[in-house]
Amino acid sequence: MLAGTHFINGDVSCAEGAIAAGCRFAAGYPITPSTEVVERLAKRFPSVGGVFIQMEDELASSIAIQGAVWGGAKAMTVTSGPGMSLMMEHLGYAAMTETPCVFVNVQRGGPSTGLPTLPGQADIMQAKWGSHGDYRIIALSPNSPQEAFDLTIECFNLAEEYRTPVLLMMDECIGHMLGKVIIPHASNISLRTRHYSRRKAENYKPFEPRDNGVPGFVKAGDGYRFHMTGLTHNEEGYPVMTADAQRILIKRLVEKIDNNADKIIHVQKSKLRNAEVVVISYGITSRIAQYAIEQARKEKIKVGHIRLVTIWPFPESLIRGITDQVKAFIVPEINMGQIVHEVERAACGGAEIYKLSHAGGSVFSPKEIYDTIVEASK
Amino acid sequence: MNEIANPMDKLLRTDRIPHIWCQGCGIGISVNCFAHALEKLELDLDKVVIVSGIGCTGRVAGYLKLDSFHTTHGRAIPFATGLAITRPDLNVVVYSGDGDLAAIGGNHFIHAARRNVNLTVICVNNFNYAMTGGQVAPTTPLEGIATTAPYGNIERPFNLPFLADSAGAVYVARWTVYHVRQAARAMAQAMDRKGFSFVEILAPCPTLYLRRNRLGSSLDYLKMYKQKSRIMNSAPTKTAGLDNKAGEIIVGRFVDKEMPTWRENYDAHHKDRLASRFVAYGG
Numbered sequence: 089m090l091a092g093t094h095f096i097n098g099d100v101s102c103a104e105g106a107i108a109a110g111c112r113f114a115a116g117y118p119i120t121p122s123t124e125v126v127e128r129l130a131k132r133f134p135s136v137g138g139v140f141i142q143m144e145d146e147l148a149s150s151i152a153i154q155g156a157v158w159g160g161a162k163a164m165t166v167t168s169g170p171g172m173s174l175m176m177e178h179l180g181y182a183a184m185t186e187t188p189c190v191f192v193n194v195q196r197g198g199p200s201t202g203l204p205t206l207p208g209q210a211d212i213m214q215a216k217w218g219s220h221g222d223y224r225i226i227a228l229s230p231n232s233p234q235e236a237f238d239l240t241i242e243c244f245n246l247a248e249e250y251r252t253p254v255l256l257m258m259d260e261c262i263g264h265m266l267g268k269v270i271i272p273h274a275s276n277i278s279l280r281t282r283h284y285s286r287r288k289a290e291n292y293k294p295f296e297p298r299d300n301g302v303p304g305f306v307k308a309g310d311g312y313r314f315h316m317t318g319l320t321h322n323e324e325g326y327p328v329m330t331a332d333a334q335r336i337l338i339k340r341l342v343e344k345i346d347n348n349a350d351k352i353i354h355v356q357k358s359k360l361r362n363a364e365v366v367v368i369s370y371g372i373t374s375r376i377a378q379y380a381i382e383q384a385r386k387e388k389i390k391v392g393h394i395r396l397v398t399i400w401p402f403p404e405s406l407i408r409g410i411t412d413q414v415k416a417f418i419v420p421e422i423n424m425g426q427i428v429h430e431v432e433r434a435a436c437g438g439a440e441i442y443k444l445s446h447a448g449g450s451v452f453s454p455k456e457i458y459d460t461i462v463e464a465s466k
Numbered sequence: 467m468n469e470i471a472n473p474m475d476k477l478l479r480t481d482r483i484p485h486i487w488c489q490g491c492g493i494g495i496s497v498n499c500f501a502h503a504l505e506k507l508e509l510d511l512d513k514v515v516i517v518s519g520i521g522c523t524g525r526v527a528g529y530l531k532l533d534s535f536h537t538t539h540g541r542a543i544p545f546a547t548g549l550a551i552t553r554p555d556l557n558v559v560v561y562s563g564d565g566d567l568a569a570i571g572g573n574h575f576i577h578a579a580r581r582n583v584n585l586t587v588i589c590v591n592n593f594n595y596a597m598t599g600g601q602v603a604p605t606t607p608l609e610g611i612a613t614t615a616p617y618g619n620i621e622r623p624f625n626l627p628f629l630a631d632s633a634g635a636v637y638v639a640r641w642t643v644y645h646v647r648q649a650a651r652a653m654a655q656a657m658d659r660k661g662f663s664f665v666e667i668l669a670p671c672p673t674l675y676l677r678r679n680r681l682g683s684s685l686d687y688l689k690m691y692k693q694k695s696r697i698m699n700s701a702p703t704k705t706a707g708l709d710n711k712a713g714e715i716i717v718g719r720f721v722d723k724e725m726p727t728w729r730e731n732y733d734a735h736h737k738d739r740l741a742s743r744f745v746a747y748g749g
Binding site: 112113115134135136137138139141143144145147148149151152153154155156157158159160161163177178181308309310311312313314315316317318319326327 | 479482511512513515517527528531532533534535536537538540541544545546547548549550551552553555556573574577728729732736740743744745746747748749
């Protein structure tokens with residue numbers, strides 16, 4: 089391990105986080121601005137017992153990792169922009185087959201090829217809804233190179249705990265931002281291990297949930313002779329084409345996340361007590377928002393900050409709980425309005441909502457956010 | 467009266483039978499060949515994994531009593547690639563159809579062959595998309611009728627053994643479901659070889675392809691296979707196209723060579739470059 093203090097960018101830090109989390113298989117396809125993650129893995133893996141393979145496209149990458157997971161690996165794929173769109177089918181496949189794995193999206197401007205080298209935060213709703221059908225997703229958003237390390241580990245932990253794909257939603261700025269990253273000694277990193285079923289093959293059902301709604305895992309080659317499919321399936325893992333089977337399965341896939349949302353969600357709250365205006369932000373935008381907020385507080389404006397570390401599930405009860413006390417929520421994001429709809433839904437008309445949109449390609453200036461804070465506080 | 471069990475029942479998920487395939491379909495015959503291949507090899511079946519894509523042949527994984535993965539359309543090979551690379555102790559078999567492997571999955575097919583991933587790929591070629599009702603496939607013969615080629619197919623079909631060979635497969639064979647013993651032997655050989663092995667099995671689709679093209683029953687088609695097949699082991703795969711004027715079906719073992727697998731190359735190369743710093747996967 090590379091324990092110690094490093095000066096590295098978010099992409100490299102993410103790769104180190106994956107290694108620290110025990111990820112030993114990665115598959116990817118080159119795409120800006122995420123490529124440095126897989127370049128780092130390709131360099132580091134052979135000396136830590138890992139394997140990186142550059143696949144022929146993102147569809148291949150996003151399912152090769154799942155093959156490795158069913159062989160017992162912890163695995164990750166990394167992409168940006170159009171690559172994320174291609175991976176959507178296999179994000180859904182991982183959700184349906186309860187395959188614990190991590191997808192990293194270093195967001196750039198879109199749609200389509202968009203702005204390959206410039207930042208965006210417009211894949212937030214895609215992260216939640218991008219694959220067809222109903223499922224729930226977990227997505228985290230780092231705002232520093234250090235967090236790219238820390239949250240990559242957290243992504244793996246959540247993936248194992250809930251047997252689900254987890255997204256690390258970086259953005260180009262964080263991916264390419266150089267900063268101090270402290271990598272702790274392995275003994276100081278808390279890892280959640282995969283829960284392997286202890287049942288005998290005769291009475292093991294691959295998709296029978298435990299008390300927390302999550303089935304115990306088995307891997308290929310252990311004598312279980314199990315079946316797994318992306319079709320709607322029963323607890324045995326066999327396809328069942330009925331509304332009943334669909335209801336039981338989809339309800340469980342949704343509820344295993346929904347029912348644990350409070351445990352999953354992590355936000356950074358700043359100066360919420362007595363706040364009349366609250367800025368809600370994430371990723372690179374949260375750093376700029378924090379600066380604008382500090383300037384406004386110097387002017388005695390009562391403004392607080394909710395920084396979303398977890399984007400999905402969305403902390404709606406937190407927003408709902410403070411709606412009565414605040415005059416306004418300000419939601420700056422590098423898209424034409426995505427998380428702001430979640431805020432509107434949670435606030436339910438109880439506070440004014442300022443949508444602060446940015447089409448991408450650069451970041452907000454602190455002044456744009458500052459001015460909105462001033463306006464909202466009036 | 468005691469029920470007489472089929473000797474292959476132990477390899478099947480009997481609780482999943484009856485299967486979904488039509489009467490006269492060739493896929494079941496290919497599965498029987500595969501079961502015989504497993505018997506012949508005397509493998510530890512706990513270490514045999516089957517991966518399928520989508521389609522009629524994609525359902526094979528669900529009927530075999532093995533660790534079995536029914537993946538997404540066209541992506542059985544990359545799923546199997548991740549598994550085979552990290553678990554060289556497993557015998558990973560991709561079992562899927564012509565549309566799944568040669569159309570939507572065609573890119574993965576050539577790249578896995580190029581990389582020489584340690585996989586056995588069995589392709590049941592029934593010349594059309596059967597699960598969805600008989601659409602034109604990249605294997606449909608010229609002028610063949612399909613629902614999406616109602617006036618006949620205008621595209622040249624793939625010669626799959628040639629494709630596999632050109633991309634680097636170390637073992638390439640083609641048989642029909644008439645040639646059950648040869649097909650079983652080819653499947654066993656393919657599984658026995660290290661690296662990317664490919665076996666094409668030509669099979670009738672009576673409900674859609676035969677009926678729509680007025681080619682008779684499956685039995686008629688088996689008789690046709692018997693009459694028109696020509697065994698040409700080691701034939702250049704370029705000559706094995708099914709669109710030849712004589713209407714011959716060239717079958718046999720075309721390629722059988724040794725090459726290090728992707729994983730073997732990965733380990734050897736990095737051991738050479740990194741010396742004592744190299745740590746093998748799982749080590």
